[in-house]
Amino acid sequence: MTANTKNEEKELKENRLWLWRPPEDGYIGRRGLRPKEAPEKVTGRAVYANDVYLPGMLYVKIFRSPYAHARIRKMDTGKAEALPGVWAVIRYDDPDIDLNDPYQPVLGFMWFWHRNSILPDTADYQGVRLGALVVAETEEICDLALKLVGEGIEWESLPFILDPEKAIQTDAPLLHPEKNSKNNIWKDAVILDQGDVEKGFASSDHVVEFSEIKKDDDVWAGVEPGCMVVRWVGDDLEFWYHGQRIGVDVNFISAPVFKNDKKRPKKVIAHTPYNGATFGGNAMGLASHLARYAAIAARKTMRPVKVVDDYAMSWEGNSFETGIARYKVGFNSDGTIVAIKIEIYQKNGLPITSKFIDTIKTPNVYVREIHSYWSRPHESCWKDGAANCTLANLIINKVAACLNMDPIEVQLLNDGAKGQDMAWLDEHVKKPYGMPLRNSLKEVVEAGKKAFDWNRKWHQPGARKLPNGRMHGVGFYAVAGWHTGAMKGGVPGISMARDGTATVFYRRPDCGQSALTTYCQIAADEIGLCYEDVKIEFIDYFYFDAVPPAGSMGSSFNTFGLVVNARRMKNLLLEYVVNPPVEAMRTYGNAIPPALAPFRDKKIEELDIRDGIIFEKANPENRLPVGKVTSLQPRGLEAAAEGGAFFVGDKPPELPEVREKYTMVRQCVFVEVEVDTETGQVEVTRLVHPYDVGQSLNPDVNDGQLYGGAYSGVGVSATESIFYDPHTGVRLNDNMLGYPMLTILDVGDIEAPIVETHLGWSAYGLCGCSEAGKAATAAAILVPAVYNAIGKWIEETPVTPERVLKALGKA
Secondary structure (H helix, E strand, C coil): CCHHHHHHHHHHHHCCHHHCCCCCCCCCCCCCCCCCCHHHHHHCCCCEHHHCCCCCCEEEEEEECCCCCEEEEEECCHHHHHCCCEEEEEECCCCCECCECCCCCCCHHHCCCCCCECCCCEECCCCCEEEEEEEECCHHHHHHHHHHHHHCEEEEECCCCCCHHHHCCCCCCCCCCCCCCCCCEEEEEEEEEECCHHHHHHHCCEEEEEEEEECCECCCCCCCCEEEEEEEECCEEEEECCCCCHHHHHHHHCCCCECCECCCCCEEEEECCECCCCCCHHHCCHHHHHHHHHHHHHHHHCCCEEEEECCHHHHCCEECCCEEEEEEEEECCCCCEEEEEEEEECCCCCCCCCCCCCCECCCEEEEEEEEECCCCCCEECCCCCHHHHHHHHHHHHHHHHHHCCCHHHHHHHCEEECCEEHHHHHHHHHCCCCCCCCCHHHHHHHHHHHHHCHHHHCCCCCCCECCCCCEEEEEEEEEECECCCCCCCCCCEEEECCCCCEEEECECCCCCCCHHHHHHHHHHHHHCCCHHHEEEECCCCCCCECCCCHHHCHHHHHHHHHHHHHHHHHHHHHHHHHCCCHHHHHHHCCCCCHHHHHHCCCCHHHEEEECCEEEECCEEEEEEEHHHHHCCCCCHHHHHHCCCCCEECCCCCCCCCCCCCCCCCEEEEEEEEEECCCCCCEEEEEEECCEECCCCCCHHHHHHHHHHHHHHHHHHHHCCCECECCCCCCECCCCCCCCCCCCHHHCCEEECCEECCCCCCCHHHCCECCCHHHHHHHCCCHHHHHHHHHCCCCCECCCCHHHHHHHCCCC
């Protein structure tokens, strides 16, 4: 390490990454850039995991339970095994294969049915994988064999429960007596106890109680089946991964298959093709199980295999907000919220208090969670956080309605975090950490009010009837932003070719967030290159491991390491110019190469790089292309070993310590509806979602996430439901035809103004936004808007025509 590099390390350690700013007039924050991934995707050359085919490949499918709660008593797989084209039927009771599930789910506290087996003998909900997997020459043979497996099973029927409140009643049948012999409760805990809520209620001018009910599941309903491809090549294991957390799941792919043979592969070769419809959920167990099935089947047959999980995207789980919450809120006549008490049944979050406690200054808050065994799929995270957002939405709007106030006034009055108001955060957080003294909530509200025309459109409940006979309504709420923490993520490698172009080496599944583009923008700006001269290798490099996009955290985590190593590359180039290494001078008789002569006796700080040109700041005419410098580097691996190649890949320094991170970025949602009081139909005519991203890396990508999430979020709030047969516990619309999804054409005009306050804790002051598009709009957003239209509260979502008519007394 040179002296300059040591100084740079010292500066980075002392610096605060949230105070960094991208170079002015660069590519960061620019619209209209050609996405790096676009050519492969629009031409069809992009390879997804489901596209992978290997010579001699077999297919794997897993049996799924037709019952909501049942146990396998006996299973005869003889007919399936005898079917032509079937290579293996691997059973739950196989004496040789290790079917124990070593996977501890990322969000394991929500996986209440977890049975420590990837092929259990008991189904805890309809559609769960269990019993057997089939390895066959075609998918069609797999399907036929699985049908024969099902015909050979003798079942023991077990009781099931679909209602979250019934599950905790004392007379409810026990679903898991082996785990709890007294009741079905597996968690009953106070997860937040801040201040003194009872004193808060006693000192409040008003107290209101209300409920939030969501008993209908909503699911991700993705169009790409879950998939894994695995093959053994001698003692090496090679796989093509469909999912997000390859760094976690590789452990289960490479685990020993046979109980008496603990041999692991000598080498694991990982490929991460393009992904579709992964969202966050299959970071929570789906992908790890598919990976394990593939590894077992490949080892058993010693043939390449592809696991195809046809219904995984609609069967694998429901979102966090399914459940019930009971609220008690104390507040004063000016709109100040004094105390909040919430009891939650089944609803989940990460934790569920994380958004509203970062949005409201209320000093007295008590939240109790009760979770029980029941007979529905697990809670799963897919562009989620809606359950967290709903708390803030309903509390603010209920208080505003009780006081006949504009909800924006109530939101602004109660803005804060963790019991502290914004004045306290200015003095104790923003100032000490050098952050700008900007008010994110006020800025997103003003941006939204202007785009939405709130001052003209807002009115008292039930006060505006449109010429078409429908009732007009508007709704609003605000909540904290996503993933704003100072985070240390992946470590990219960066190399410079002899022609002056750069390659970023980063391994991460591409799930559609355009990370290839944004990471190239960062590298181009920080090194000083043209965007067109930077590319990214995103597929197979295992050492240069990027944090996956799960949870809107890709940019928040990975930008730090990328900025650091891009700056190191820039420093390396400039150091090469002012102090050429011996290897570069050999060709010129140990003299300075002529191209570098004009920079003799210059210091690094006197130079800069912009648009691929190295120049002297005081004399910009003294310049040369980066390609002239990189062309001087020796060729070949031996030269690279001598230190002549332009490459950086070191880990970044440790992050500066932040004692307690407060979330200070905000977002808000404005929605306009028309309600037909004769049919109950609700039409969303406009939605505006202003979001403070801290620093936008690529506004086009922000638009894609927020616009794309909006219609799916409105769908959750308006239509999406899985319907169950109450007599059998079986789903009735578990397919893409029967599930009432919305499309972008079913929602009116959408606008997502971008606000940049630099109040995030990550590099450039940025924060994530990917989940917010769906989560913030799914958070019962139609409830206050419909109340504004008809003057009646609807406590149960989605806000279907039947529930509207019921609220109006017409059903």
